[in-house]
Amino acid sequence: MNLLILALKNITRHRLRSFLTMAGVAAGMFLFTSVETMQRSLSEVTSAGAEDTTLVVYRENRFCPATSRLPEYYLSTIMKIEGVRETIPIQIAVNNCGASLDVITFRGVPPGRLEEYNPNLDVLEGSFEAWTKRSDAALIGETFARRRGLETGDQFEAVGIKVHVAGVIASREAQDNNVAYVHLPFLQQASNVGLGTVTQFNVKIKPGAHPDEVAQRIDQTFASDSQPTQTRPEQAFFAETARELIELVGFTRWLGLGAVAAVLGLVANAVLLIVRSRVKETAILQTLGFSKTHIAALVSSEGLLLGLLGGAAGVIAAVSFFHWQSFTLGNEGLTLAITPDLVVLVKGLGVALLLGFLASLYPAWLASRRPVVDSLNAA
Amino acid sequence: MLPLTYAIRNLFRDPGRLLQTVGGSALVVLLVIAAGALTNGMNGVLAASGSERNVILLAAGSEESVERSEVPLEAESAAATAVRGLVKPLGTTAASGEIVYMAPLAVGDGPPVPALLRGVTAKALLVHTKVRVVEGRFPRPGEVIVGRLAHRTLGVAPGRLVPGATIRFESASFRVAGVFEAPATVLESEVWFDRNDLATLTQRDTLSAVYVRLDEAAFDDVHAFTLQRNDLELAAIREDRYYDKVRAFFAPIRVMTWVTAGLVAAGALFGGLNTLYAAFASRIREMATLQSIGFTRRALLESLIQESLLAALTGSLVAFVLAILFLDGRSIPFSLGTFVVELTPAIILTALATGVALGTLGTLPPALRCLQPPLPVALRSS
Amino acid sequence: MSSFIQIRNLTKSYRKGPNLITPLKDLTLDVPRGEFLALMGPSGSGKTTLLNLLAGIDSPTQGELLIDGRDVARLSRSALTKWRSRHVGYIFQLYHLVPILSAWENVELPLLLLPLSRAERGARIDAALELVGLSDRSRHRPTELSGGQEQRVAIARAIVHDPELLVADEPTGDLDSESAASVLTLLGSLARDHGKTIVMVTHDPRAASAADRTLHLEKGQLIESGKLETATAGP
Numbered sequence: 001m002n003l004l005i006l007a008l009k010n011i012t013r014h015r016l017r018s019f020l021t022m023a024g025v026a027a028g029m030f031l032f033t034s035v036e037t038m039q040r041s042l043s044e045v046t047s048a049g050a051e052d053t054t055l056v057v058y059r060e061n062r063f064c065p066a067t068s069r070l071p072e073y074y075l076s077t078i079m080k081i082e083g084v085r086e087t088i089p090i091q092i093a094v095n096n097c098g099a100s101l102d103v104i105t106f107r108g109v110p111p112g113r114l115e116e117y118n119p120n121l122d123v124l125e126g127s128f129e130a131w132t133k134r135s136d137a138a139l140i141g142e143t144f145a146r147r148r149g150l151e152t153g154d155q156f157e158a159v160g161i162k163v164h165v166a167g168v169i170a171s172r173e174a175q176d177n178n179v180a181y182v183h184l185p186f187l188q189q190a191s192n193v194g195l196g197t198v199t200q201f202n203v204k205i206k207p208g209a210h211p212d213e214v215a216q217r218i219d220q221t222f223a224s225d226s227q228p229t230q231t232r233p234e235q236a237f238f239a240e241t242a243r244e245l246i247e248l249v250g251f252t253r254w255l256g257l258g259a260v261a262a263v264l265g266l267v268a269n270a271v272l273l274i275v276r277s278r279v280k281e282t283a284i285l286q287t288l289g290f291s292k293t294h295i296a297a298l299v300s301s302e303g304l305l306l307g308l309l310g311g312a313a314g315v316i317a318a319v320s321f322f323h324w325q326s327f328t329l330g331n332e333g334l335t336l337a338i339t340p341d342l343v344v345l346v347k348g349l350g351v352a353l354l355l356g357f358l359a360s361l362y363p364a365w366l367a368s369r370r371p372v373v374d375s376l377n378a379a
Numbered sequence: 380m381l382p383l384t385y386a387i388r389n390l391f392r393d394p395g396r397l398l399q400t401v402g403g404s405a406l407v408v409l410l411v412i413a414a415g416a417l418t419n420g421m422n423g424v425l426a427a428s429g430s431e432r433n434v435i436l437l438a439a440g441s442e443e444s445v446e447r448s449e450v451p452l453e454a455e456s457a458a459a460t461a462v463r464g465l466v467k468p469l470g471t472t473a474a475s476g477e478i479v480y481m482a483p484l485a486v487g488d489g490p491p492v493p494a495l496l497r498g499v500t501a502k503a504l505l506v507h508t509k510v511r512v513v514e515g516r517f518p519r520p521g522e523v524i525v526g527r528l529a530h531r532t533l534g535v536a537p538g539r540l541v542p543g544a545t546i547r548f549e550s551a552s553f554r555v556a557g558v559f560e561a562p563a564t565v566l567e568s569e570v571w572f573d574r575n576d577l578a579t580l581t582q583r584d585t586l587s588a589v590y591v592r593l594d595e596a597a598f599d600d601v602h603a604f605t606l607q608r609n610d611l612e613l614a615a616i617r618e619d620r621y622y623d624k625v626r627a628f629f630a631p632i633r634v635m636t637w638v639t640a641g642l643v644a645a646g647a648l649f650g651g652l653n654t655l656y657a658a659f660a661s662r663i664r665e666m667a668t669l670q671s672i673g674f675t676r677r678a679l680l681e682s683l684i685q686e687s688l689l690a691a692l693t694g695s696l697v698a699f700v701l702a703i704l705f706l707d708g709r710s711i712p713f714s715l716g717t718f719v720v721e722l723t724p725a726i727i728l729t730a731l732a733t734g735v736a737l738g739t740l741g742t743l744p745p746a747l748r749c750l751q752p753p754l755p756v757a758l759r760s761s
Numbered sequence: 762m763s764s765f766i767q768i769r770n771l772t773k774s775y776r777k778g779p780n781l782i783t784p785l786k787d788l789t790l791d792v793p794r795g796e797f798l799a800l801m802g803p804s805g806s807g808k809t810t811l812l813n814l815l816a817g818i819d820s821p822t823q824g825e826l827l828i829d830g831r832d833v834a835r836l837s838r839s840a841l842t843k844w845r846s847r848h849v850g851y852i853f854q855l856y857h858l859v860p861i862l863s864a865w866e867n868v869e870l871p872l873l874l875l876p877l878s879r880a881e882r883g884a885r886i887d888a889a890l891e892l893v894g895l896s897d898r899s900r901h902r903p904t905e906l907s908g909g910q911e912q913r914v915a916i917a918r919a920i921v922h923d924p925e926l927l928v929a930d931e932p933t934g935d936l937d938s939e940s941a942a943s944v945l946t947l948l949g950s951l952a953r954d955h956g957k958t959i960v961m962v963t964h965d966p967r968a969a970s971a972a973d974r975t976l977h978l979e980k981g982q983l984i985e986s987g988k989l990e991t992a993t994a995g996p
Contacts, residue, residue: 017653024649027642061549063493064481066447067581095443097481098715101631160439192438192449243493255639262646269399269650273657382873388861668857671818672871673846675839754818
């Protein structure tokens with residue numbers, strides 16, 4: 001414990017060097033944490049959870065919402081299929097199909113059905129009634145509202161459609177928080193798709209039913225129709241549709257590795273410099289009775305502290321940044337909210353600690369093995 | 380003035396430190412080159428793709444994305460006749476109605492990959508003047524023509540997309556009839572179908588947009604047309620303005636690129652500063668001795684900067700070589716198309732300036748600290 | 762005839778943390794041209810401070826410091842640097858040679874500040890190395906030389922530009938008795954045969970005995986004691 005205090009004193013003694021090192025580590029860990037946040041947000045959306053699987057019925061071989069056109073009358077047929085509990089038709093309109101940050105998504109649904117289909121929707125502002133009453137009303141997800149600074153009663157226009165905000169909602173299902181729900185007929189007309197056509201159907205299955213079996217049944221039913229379908233669990237649908245997004249986030253993994261390498265190099269460099277500048281002092285400590293293990297532990301502690309303190313700064317900065325500034329990546333009508341959670345925070349701190357330790361292994365070994373006599377005579 | 384050999388030999392005093400300084404500079408300069416080249420490339424291809432002589436007529440409300448737009452077939456002939464002053468080579472008005480569609484295509488018996496399809500008639504060549512057929516010919520029904528960089532989007536080797544190859548869209552097969560080039564534009568990564576074929580395949584009876592090329596006509600004339608025929612529900616936007624909007628859409632990604640480069644560069648810079656502070660600190664006595672002989676602080680500062688500049692410029696050279704080997708000429712696909720990375724003189728100059736700044740400005744704080752102690756004190760330091 | 766070095770009421774004080782330290786107070790001293798003077802005294806007595814003031818490395822807080830007729834105390838920093846490069850040679854206890862340069866190149870350093878041609882420089886360096894007896898080692902780097910040889914290279918460097926004044930801070934402090942003796946002989950001959958004025962700070966009484974006159978510095982005050990005629994103030 002005393003060694004740790006000694007290490008801390010050493011670090012504060014050389015303020016400039018410690019500051020530079022920790023600033024560099026903070027920068028690297030900021031990058032690493034940002035990447036981790038994105039990776040984690042993505043994996044949560046694309047990995048299947050055990051409960052409450054939603055199936056997405058889409059036009060076969062289509063990806064962009066503008067190109068998937070399914071007849072609305074499929075609805076009654078789907079409802080009759082074994083294993084289907086609830087279905088809702090959705091028309092989607094987006095401002096851009098490519099992967100980017102400022103994607104605006106409208107979901108047109110039959111106004112009477114939304115509450116039934118998703119009872120877990122929390123209305124934070126406004127009300128369902130207000131939404132059902134006006135044909136141009138929109139219920140917007142809270143992340144979307146925050147991003148655009150919208151409140152109940154505001155008007156906004158996007159994708160050539162003008163809507164009136166009737167309420168703000170929040171939901172456990174990630175997609176809901178980033179979209180604007182509008183009336184289906186309203187959207188069908190406003191986006192020129194025409195009444196009677198929708199982009200997709202979202203299907204909730206009965207408890208105990210097998211999602212893959214139900215999906216197959218649905219596809220078989222429409223296989224020979226003019227608009228054949230392809231049905232998949234929502235997560236798989238995301239994984240196959242938002243390919244560009246996934247590639248982008250996958251690419252950032254390299255950035256994360258680069259950040260780790262940079263931090264490792266930075267701390268190793270700093271600790272090596274520390275060791276070199278204190279050769280004589282280390283020897284004097286040894287003559288006082290500090291063993292080689294003590295010396296190695298002292299050096300390692302300094303590396304650890306540099307890594308941890310700098311890393312904490314970077315990790316906390318990144319988590320705060322993503323918490324206060326909500327980023328949403330969109331692709332092909334699907335949205336991914338980049339939100340940090342406790343796991344990212346803890347993982348970031350752990351990685352910083354580990355890097356600090358690893359980086360000081362070699363310098364610690366170097367410091368402890370130099371013969372005392374040589375060190376004392378060093379100029 | 381201290382001789383240059385002094386500076387050079389000091390560099391080799393500590394090979395480990397030299398490696399660090401050169402490596403660190405190389406990293407920072409390489410990052411600047413990469414970030415600059417990528418954002419430049421993306422910007423460039425979007426800027427060059429739009430001509431100010433072309434106007435796009437799309438569905439009102441779809442000005443941000445041609446893919447989403449749906450325009451009645453008759454808009455093509457309506458525009459051709461109603462707007463005077465459009466380019467009219469050999470009697471055919473340059474008004475091209477096209478279908479733009481994103482769908483999975485398969486090459487030969489490979490897996491389907493999302494690609495950008497464009498259903499066109501021969502009139503497309505009148506409007507998209509940068510397009511030139513370099514191999515084969517324009518497609519007839521049942522055939523397609525591919526852009527020179529389409530192979531990148533489809534993930535196959537360039538040799539596989541040559542006249543004679545087969546492309547599949549769902550269950551239908553198409554023969555590649557030719558290859559076109561459209562240098563520095565997004566069109567080069569597209570696959571062009573005969574418009575009727577694509578309309579049948581996608582079961583649509585509408586166009587995505589009508590592209591017209593202006594001769595004596597001005598944009599306002601086209602705009603006036605959309606107001607006169609508001610039953611067609613059209614909106615007019617100049618092609619270059621359209622791509623400007625698209626470019627703005629990708630701005631956050633460009634910002635991300637620079638922020639990342641900046642963060643890693645900052646880390647490298649801090650490490651370099653640390654190293655320099657330590658290296659110079661061990662030479663305080665030597666600097667003081669030289670001052671006692673009679674060399675001015677300025678002469679010593681110049682020598683220290685010479686050293687760092689040599690190291691930083693060497694690092695810059697390493698970065699250039701790596702960039703030329705691994706970045707130059709690389710084609711990078713993104714959602715709208717593919718751009719080719721080019722190391723323009725502007726980028727090289729910026730990178731060079733970065734190297735110079737690292738060697739001079741980056742050295743100043745540690746060097747000044749080294750020269751700052753009063754002589755009697757400095758002579759005693761170890 | 763006025764002395765080569767004329768010091769009147771010289772005071773030097775500086776701050777160390779919250780304290781004001783005054784190693785020299787109201788010092789008066791005359792040193793005739795060509796004299797080999799030794800300064801002795803306990804540590805902290807201010808002898809190195811006096812040496813640094815003579816060499817132009819430091820500036821006095823108050824008083825007059827005339828060297829060869831020029832009031833060095835009044836010179837600006839850049840003028841002082843220039844004066845130093847032509848008129849003073851400094852010999853350190855730990856030699857302070859540049860490790861990456863050869864002996865020849867180390868000796869060359871002061872000449873780089875003068876407007877000499879390459880040939881002229883070469884001639885002077887060879888002469889200086891010859892004088893200290895190290896012509897055969899001119900290409901060696903400091904790490905390849907013994908302590909005594911390093912000090913002689915340092916002396917060569919100190920005289921190569923033909924300064925009138927040499928200051929030496931414990932020049933034999935780090936040497937064995939044989940090397941020390943040869944260095945002291947060299948210094949003596951520089952004063953006697955070449956007319957250089959030498960001021961040497963030392964702890965070693967044997968080193969002091971090689972000098973013409975020894976002065977003791979205690980608490981910033983000079984106390985005379987020498988083996989030649991005692992003289993508190995020059996004519």
